[in-house]
Amino acid sequence: xxxxAVASFDIEFYQYLNPRGEILGDLPEFAKRAADLIxxxxxxxxxxIFDSKAVTLQRTGQMGTYASSAGQEASVVxxxxxxxKEDMLFPTYREHGxxxxxxxxxxxxxxxxxxxxxxxxxxNACGDFPxxxxxxxxxxxxxxxxxxxxLRGQPRVAVPVCxxxxxxxxDFYEGINAAxxxxxxxxxxxxxxxxxxxxxxxxxSACQTMAQKAIAAGIPGEQVDGNDVIAVYDxxxxxxxxxxxxxxxxxxxxxxxxMSDHTTADDAGRYRNEQELIQQKALDPIxxxxxxxxxxxxxxxxxxxxxxxxxxxxVDAAANDYLNTPRRAPHTIFDCLYxxxxxxxxxxxxRLTALGDV
Ligand SMILES: Cc1ncc(C[n+]2csc(CCOP(=O)(O)OP(=O)(O)O)c2C)c(N)n1
Ligand SMILES: [Mg+2]
Numbered sequence: 001x002x003x004x005a006v007a008s009f010d011i012e013f014y015q016y017l018n019p020r021g022e023i024l025g026d027l028p029e030f031a032k033r034a035a036d037l038i039x040x041x042x043x044x045x046x047x048x049i050f051d052s053k054a055v056t057l058q059r060t061g062q063m064g065t066y067a068s069s070a071g072q073e074a075s076v077v078x079x080x081x082x083x084x085k086e087d088m089l090f091p092t093y094r095e096h097g098x099x100x101x102x103x104x105x106x107x108x109x110x111x112x113x114x115x116x117x118x119x120x121x122x123x124n125a126c127g128d129f130p131x132x133x134x135x136x137x138x139x140x141x142x143x144x145x146x147x148x149x150x151l152r153g154q155p156r157v158a159v160p161v162c163x164x165x166x167x168x169x170x171d172f173y174e175g176i177n178a179a180x181x182x183x184x185x186x187x188x189x190x191x192x193x194x195x196x197x198x199x200x201x202x203x204x205s206a207c208q209t210m211a212q213k214a215i216a217a218g219i220p221g222e223q224v225d226g227n228d229v230i231a232v233y234d235x236x237x238x239x240x241x242x243x244x245x246x247x248x249x250x251x252x253x254x255x256x257x258x259m260s261d262h263t264t265a266d267d268a269g270r271y272r273n274e275q276e277l278i279q280q281k282a283l284d285p286i287x288x289x290x291x292x293x294x295x296x297x298x299x300x301x302x303x304x305x306x307x308x309x310x311x312x313x314x315v316d317a318a319a320n321d322y323l324n325t326p327r328r329a330p331h332t333i334f335d336c337l338y339x340x341x342x343x344x345x346x347x348x349x350x351r352l353t354a355l356g357d358v
Pocket of ligand 2: 163164165191192193194195196197
């Protein structure tokens with residue numbers, strides 16, 4: 001008998017900024033001047049304040065169910081800022097910061113989560129896909145888009161974003177497999193926030209890492225500290241450039257934490273240990289970069305306070321614009337989905353139209 005190893009793999013974890021806000025090793029070029037990181041810091045603050053306002057609007061009966069992104073700001077801002085405008089995002093329901101970074105306005109997002117039937121028909125949507133509620137179904141959609149980019153010879157990359165829980169779905173495996181076989185320009189972002197509603201990471205998969213799922217698809221897989229915006233941005237820029245220049249797909253698992261309930265319809269207090277949340281708050285991506293910027297003397301407590309006030313005013317103004325947006329009549333649910341309304345719905349639409357504005 002002979003026994004030889006025919007394949008072996010490593011999964012690497014990348015981090016530049018540790019939880020104490022200290023730099024590890026040499027920084028990538030874009031991060032060498034600490035002041036250049038302030039726009040990324042601002043994006044994270046915008047994402048968090050927008051998010052907290054959205055939760056407040058829902059809690060006061062002024063908006064629909066909402067999925068908070070608190071804690072995940074570095075993962076979402078880092079990956080969306082790394083993308084080119086002509087790349088295409090395929091998000092879940094938690095990537096508000098990515099839409100904002102890619103030109104969607106806060107008012108448009110509030111209006112969407114308020115249930116407007118026009119959906120995500122945004123003015124500056126960059127051709128990105130709408131929020132995907134069915135878990136992992138956006139992954140094969142993104143692979144299809146990546147196939148089209150390749151076929152047309154366009155230097156564009158498709159970026160499906162999904163959660164840790166979504167990596168258990170067939171759609172996810174089918175997507176990464178096809179992207180590997182066809183060497184597609186696709187970067188798979190797995191935002192591992194440690195929970196899939198009430199299921200902890202340990203109940204989702206016996207895999208040591210979610211990143212190693214890439215190995216079965218024959219593509220590179222790696223982990224990044226998803227609370228370190230420098231590392232997330234850097235790893236995505238590298239993977240996106242590789243994909244854009246014909247080097248094929250990558251899977252990046254971003255290790256972060258869902259600091260909120262799953263959605264406003266959930267109560268994590270029923271299944272999550274309070275101690276875990278306290279520990280995770282010490283890894284907060286915003287505090288971490290704030291500490292570093294202050295340490296580098298390019299930022300101050302006073303500037304921070306000013307930024308928070310400025311962004312809060314911006315978010316409040318957007319929320320007021322949303323609240324002042326006229327409500328659409330119930331029959332408009334039939335207006336935005338079909339070019340021609342199928343026969344089966346015509347009588348229903350007629351009945352709603354007869355009701356008028358409610
Ligand atoms: C196909 C499908 N099955 C089940 C659900 C119900 N569901 C909504 S969110 C969720 C968990 C997703 O967890 P994860 O992928 O980790 O994303 P996270 O919510 O943590 O961001 C499930 C099972 C769904 N939306 N779609
Ligand atoms: Mg999750």
